[in-house]
Amino acid sequence: MLRPLSTIGNYVLLMRRVFTKPQKGRLFWQQLFFEIDQLGLDSIGIVAFISMFMGAVVAIQTAYNIDSPLIPMSMVGFTTRQSVILEFSPTVISLILAGKVGSRIASQIGTMRVTEQIDALEIMGVNSANYLIFPKVVASVLINPVLIVFSMCLGIIGGWGAMMFSRLVSMHDYILGIRYDFEAYTIFYALTKTIFFAFIIATVSGYFGYQTQGGALEVGQASTKAVVISSIVIILFNLVLTQLLLG
Amino acid sequence: MIEARNINKYFGENHVLRDVSCTFHPGKTNLIIGQSGSGKTVLMKCLVGLFEVDNGKVLYDDRNFSAMNINQRKAIRQELGMLFQGAALFDSMNVQENVMFPLNMFTRKTLEEKFDRVNFVLKRVNLENQNKLMPSELSGGMKKRVAIARAIVMNPKYLYCDEPNSGLDPQTSSVIDLLIQELTYEYGITTIVNTHDMNSVLSIGDSIEFIHKGQIWWSGNKEEILHMGNQELNDFVFGTELTKRLRK
Ligand SMILES: Nc1ncnc2c1ncn2[C@@H]1O[C@H](COP(=O)(O)OP(=O)(O)O)[C@@H](O)[C@H]1O
Ligand SMILES: [Mg+2]
Secondary structure (H helix, E strand, O other): HHHHHHHHHHHHHHHHHHOOOOOHHHHHHHHHHHHHHHHHHHHHHHHHHHHHHHHHHHHHHHHHHHHOOOOOOOHHHHHHHHHHHHHHHHHHHHHHHHHHHHHHHHHHHOOOOOOOOHHHHHOOOOOHHHHHHHHHHHHHHHHHHHHHHHHHHHHHHHHHHHHHHHHHOOOOHHHHHHOOOOOHHHHHHHOOOOOOHHHHHHHHHHHHHHOOOHHHHHHHHHHHHHHHHHHHHHHHHHHHHHHHHHO | EEEEEEEEEEEEEEEEEEEEEEEEOOOOEEOOOOOHHHHOHHHHHHHHOOOOEEEEEEEOOEHHHOOOOOHHHHHHHHHEEEEEOOOOOOOOHHHHHHHHHHHHHHOOOHHHHHHHHHHHHHHOOOOOOOOOOOOHHHHHHHHHHHHHHHHHOOOOOEEEEEOOOOOOOHHHHHHHHHHHHHHHHHHHHHEEEOOOOHHHHHHOOOOOEEEEEEEEEEEEEOOHHOOOOOOHHHHHHHOOOOHHHHHH
């Protein structure tokens, strides 16, 4: 019972060191652009691949499940759009990113810890928590929403592609569906979740990397922990945020 | 001058440093010697503040380091350099970026001035024109030399070296030892070296603290160390086949 509490306490203490003004502005900007490239642009491929297939599967499943002649086939487009925007892109893609980006952050910082690179920074008088973690948090919070919007578009296009090839629904109906009753608030809801999730991924993984003690084995364990814990926290916050924003 | 006064350090039940007091002088290579696990690294990390001492204090030229807050310590840290056991080069940066890092972080020098300084210290450690190599492309000895260059680039008053020869062959070891000694004399640095290597002890031991089970067991210099009657010290000094034969 005490372990989770002390972990949360240590996490908060670390975050207090992370969220301070960077010691050298120019170095911070350099780091930020580097991290945007490493954490964001590098994930475009996997995000695109998963989003297309996810959208296609949602559309096909919906199309097969509509067997009442009273329900218009444009429902397929509508359902695909809603599922992709409300849940699949923000949550599923964030979970994928927790795996890809989280393990990368934790193993990189963990390796720096066990090879004394973090001690070397501290010795010079650098706030290593701020120097290493802060740019990653800012980069994730900036770039993940872009990735998610990209994922939403590709998810809907994936559904469209599936309908075009399978001819389950006419293009006209599908397009009618995705334009039906669109509320901009759903995008706001999805991006708010995304920003929270991005923050969770970067800070939780940064924490587990930073706290690593030992050697290569522990770095591996830290990176697994980072992925597992950030995924769990994302799922919990998903429920809370959905209640708050849609409830 | 760095002074440790009655330092104690515990890890849980493990009493690692017991009432350690010693003084390290400027312009000298001050050695801390002892077996693996005797507490050398912990002592060094207490001196630089990577570990907090449980009681006792550390003084840098009469400034009480142990009582300082983070910002006051930062000022002292910019006066000290440290060479870590595994070199601890930043592995995402090449040689030049590693050495330039403290300059980028803490000075307002122009790019040209920084390049001049970096090339000067790299030349000083005999690593000219290797600026673009990554740490993964360097041999053990080269890594240590880059780490030394990074440690001295800010002109430190105090230099710490944790096992500078670990993992190096005897010849490369003595090159590194001599380099550390030359730099110490040249710039009047207060240098502290952790080692368990008798070669280093005999070649650069201006002042020696022998630490045994977390206590300072003996202090002296390289001339005295071979003629002491102390059992634990002799076990350490004559622990290798070579030194045993020499003794006979
Ligand atoms: N971070 C740590 N946590 C707990 N115990 C430690 C830690 N670092 C060192 N120790 C213990 O302190 C003792 C001295 O270690 P150390 O100073 O590394 O020895 P050495 O003289 O070989 O450098 C050992 O018993 C070691 O187990
Ligand atoms: Mg050691």
